[in-house]
Amino acid sequence: MSRQLYKRLRLDEYKLRDAITGIRDLHNLADPVGVVQIHREIDAGLIMKRITCPLGVLGVIFEARPEAAIQIAPLAIKSGNGVILKSGKEAKHSCEVIVKVIKQGLSNTIVSPDIVQLVKTREETLKLLKMDRFLDLIIPRGSKSFVRFVQENTNIPVLGHADGICHLYIDKAADMEKSVAITVDAKAQYPAACNAIETLLIHSSIAYGFLPPIAAALQSLNIELRGDKTTRDILPNIAVATDYDWETEYSDLILAIKIVDSLEDAITHINHYGSKHTDTIITEDSKAAEIFLAMVDSAGVYHNCSTRFADGFRYGFGAEVGISTQKTLPRGPVGLEGLVTYKYTMVGNAHIALNYTGDNAKSFTHRDL
Template identity: 70%
Template sequence: MTFSSVADSSSVSAASSLLLLAQQTRDSARSLATLPTEQKNQALEAVADALEMAAPEILTANQVDCQAAKDAGISAALYARLKLDESKLKGAIVGVRDVAKLPDPVGEVQIHRELDQGLVLKRITCPLGVLGVIFEARPDAVVQISSLAIKSGNGVILKGGKEAIRSCEALVKAIRQGLSQAGIDPAVVQLLTTREETLELLKLDQYVDLIIPRGSNAFVRFVQQNTHIPVLGHADGVCHLYVDRAADVQKAVMIAVDAKTQYPAACNAIETLLVHRAIASEFLLEAVVALQMRKVELRGDDRTREILNIPAATEADWTTEYSDLVLSIKVVDSLEQAIAHINTYGSRHTEAIATEDLQTAATFMAQVDAAGVYHNCSTRFADGFRYGFGAEVGISTQKMPPRGPVGLEGLVTYKYHLTGDGHIAATYTGPKAKPFTHRDL
């Protein structure tokens, strides 16, 4: 047997194995979809307990991952996402219990309408089926995504980055133990560990209903171009803060510092600061001190550099997601120019304005094309937990819903249930057609 035939055989075997795994996940998800709310909530509590019991094992696995990643020269931004310390793990476990407290998104009657006497229509929410979630670093995403999947009655196939493999394995092991203890088939949560499995996952449109990629722009584009499965997600987080001429300087400085430095590796951190020329000198001379105290590297356009002694920003800076303590600054002549810049260079993620002029704020929020538009607050609030969703599977920047942080409501679809008593369509057609009542019940 030649080397190529051995490789082909191995590939076929991997594909067959993944196909079986996907079938198991689909079957288990169908059972999960019919469970009452109380049983799903009990399962989430069991998962939280199992994660607490396994915390030492999980943290040790993450330390090994972090050391290996550091030895391999991982970027500072990716390392920040990879690191799972005791505080972050505790927060993730709290998130599991928060999801259990949320209303069940499954079985909600959205429409209840009599079409005619004895002919009743309902539109009822139901799970999507099986989610395929592919992400880089961020092992805590395993916990968030799994808890949302369980509560919404969906199966999930997870694929973490190679840098987080030990962390993900430890987390999924604990989650599956919790599910088993609650009497739920652990096959509803699966973990893939190789790049080859990622490629095969994208082909499983018969078994996987939604792909959620969380990673670099190039990675998300690759996923979108290599699957027939619907894809939900965002490629970049190029977010802006516009400081208007009517801004409160102290308030705007505080917002800018938080939006850039509170967690610079996050996709909702600002990458560009736009400042109205009428307030540019006053604001920038104060902001530069606060930003540089936090070791932010500043770059600016020509007018910014007339005020601050900083390196020049290039055209590429306006489209770059630094995910680090780097910030580009541009002075603009008007609100309209700021909006045009954001709509040209932004990634439709989250955009903010600092101003005390309510009409200016309203115009900004109406005309900026983004999933989140904020007035006088940090872009760092763009988060499922902070929105009260318990957690999120990701943030979507697409125009069609779900948009923004995607929690439980983004993981369900609906069915139309129609119940009659021998009703036939012919009764309602032709010259003697019987009229519909169309009465909401």
């Protein structure tokens, strides 16, 4: 078993504590169902509302993270959805116990325990992907190849991201102490996470001063460094970085480093090689930060903080069903708001469209109530 797989499978007291805290935070959030988003008089006696409602049934397929079941089931319950969970075979025993406990909890409420289901085999997963009449959304959580497999084998809408290629750019106006601390956290705190950085970009004017202490801090934690030619002029003992490294999600103790000549070069690199997940800039120049935040095309764009904050629990969502890197909504960590849709209701009194056309057409009032 690889080191990354072991870390994902391990449900230690800290992961469990965070999961429980997330559920309690979720409990305190407002009910997302039945919210009136628009309340409008179309004409006297003709009233339209837009009201939030559940999506229906979610199919959530995840690999080796048993805590995902703890995060996802309460989000589905709170948003009024049914959920069918499928874990990787490595996590199936943990997930069986977790789902059993969730069902026991639901048995003491007005909510049916049957709204949470667990499927266990690959054959059941393949059947699930073909159930487009019954499932409303598929959420895959796992490797790039796994997410692509799901996307290519179902007609059901899929929410997810295929890659987590996150960047940290150290600008010419960066603070040294902040740069070291944030780089180490963004890479080493949990390298297997999709919000850990895979590439470090650093401005050429400060590279000779900043790179050695950053490299020393990373190497003391057994991070393997790979660099472009200019980086290796400063750090001659590290491996060569190629185009492959700029487009790879390692999910491991490996970091690619590139020297850039400007903020614009950094933004261009990120928008070309990134996966639209989360990217951050370290700088004391507020104008440079403003440009970076506006021009980097990612779901999360940060200033002077670690990419590791890209998480539904840390955003105050209670938990997340996954992270979406698509341009359409929902985007970023997906909590309750991403699991509801809306419908339009209209109540009238013998109103007909014919009266609003022709020479003597009535006018709409379109008055918000």
